[in-house]
Amino acid sequence: MKVYISVDIEGIAGITHWDEAEKNHADWQEFREIMTREANAAIVGAISAGATDIYVKDAHDSGRNLITTMLPRGCTIIREWSGHPYSMIQELDESFDALVMIGWHAHMGSEENALAHTMNTRTHMVKLNGKPASEFTLFVNAAATLGVPTVFVSGDEALMREVESTNPNIARLAVKRGVGASTISMSPRTAQNEIRTGVNLALRAKKDKCLVTVPEHNVLEITYASPTLAYEKSFYPGVKYVGDRTNRIETTNFFDVMRALRFIK
Numbered sequence: 001m002k003v004y005i006s007v008d009i010e011g012i013a014g015i016t017h018w019d020e021a022e023k024n025h026a027d028w029q030e031f032r033e034i035m036t037r038e039a040n041a042a043i044v045g046a047i048s049a050g051a052t053d054i055y056v057k058d059a060h061d062s063g064r065n066l067i068t069t070m071l072p073r074g075c076t077i078i079r080e081w082s083g084h085p086y087s088m089i090q091e092l093d094e095s096f097d098a099l100v101m102i103g104w105h106a107h108m109g110s111e112e113n114a115l116a117h118t119m120n121t122r123t124h125m126v127k128l129n130g131k132p133a134s135e136f137t138l139f140v141n142a143a144a145t146l147g148v149p150t151v152f153v154s155g156d157e158a159l160m161r162e163v164e165s166t167n168p169n170i171a172r173l174a175v176k177r178g179v180g181a182s183t184i185s186m187s188p189r190t191a192q193n194e195i196r197t198g199v200n201l202a203l204r205a206k207k208d209k210c211l212v213t214v215p216e217h218n219v220l221e222i223t224y225a226s227p228t229l230a231y232e233k234s235f236y237p238g239v240k241y242v243g244d245r246t247n248r249i250e251t252t253n254f255f256d257v258m259r260a261l262r263f264i265k
């Protein structure tokens with residue numbers, strides 16, 4: 001069994017403030033370690049479910065957060081960003097049996113995770129087919145275009161509601177919820193135990209029922225924090241400026257959504 005594990009930081013246990021997510025800030029050290037331990041728990045869970053080939057993507061910011069010496073032997077680690085539009089799931093292809101998301105978070109504009117965003121913090125809102133899109137929305141579909149089901153997601157409670165409404169068969173673990181600028185979280189050790197068990201069970205269960213149906217028609221809308229950015233990005237092929245700092249692109253090919261995002265976000 002071949003498994004891909006994509007690890008972000010804004011949805012790990014306990015993380016609350018941007019200082020804790022930003023490399024070069026002293027607070028980041030503690031949280032990169034928690035991120036690594038959550039990745040580790042997912043890897044161990046996958047191995048005990050029978051995974052023989054495991055790819056781990058460091059999918060936060062610089063792509064250089066995981067403490068690689070703490071990861072178990074036998075996994076393949078992807079760091080930094082190649083520039084491929086599948087960024088957070090780079091190297092995923094049809095040969096994988098399942099995708100696992102660890103430490104993922106709610107969409108830009110969510111009031112339930114002070115660190116919520118979609119792709120970066122320059123966008124004010126990203127919508128897919130009229131609904132606010134999280135990174136989960138985008139990548140669960142990107143993976144599905146390759147026939148790879150997303151079987152387990154951990155992160156904040158607001159994201160879990162979105163996962164459930166997308167496909168209730170996907171296993172979910174809310175390690176924390178946000179109230180204003182505060183977080184109410186499981187202890188990191190409890191979260192790690194639950195990730196290990198949850199990933200193990202999800203990979204032993206039927207995976208195909210977790211596959212989502214990729215929309216046939218896609219309307220991607222990006223509202224920028226800055227009006228000058230909307231003007232500049234409106235020159236990307238196929239993009240239309242539609243007012244209110246917002247650009248829109250319509251396509252029947254989901255790869256075009258991801259490719260456009262790569263350049264206009």
Ligand SMILES: [Zn+2]
Nearest residue numbers: 008009060061
């Ligand atoms: Zn991140």
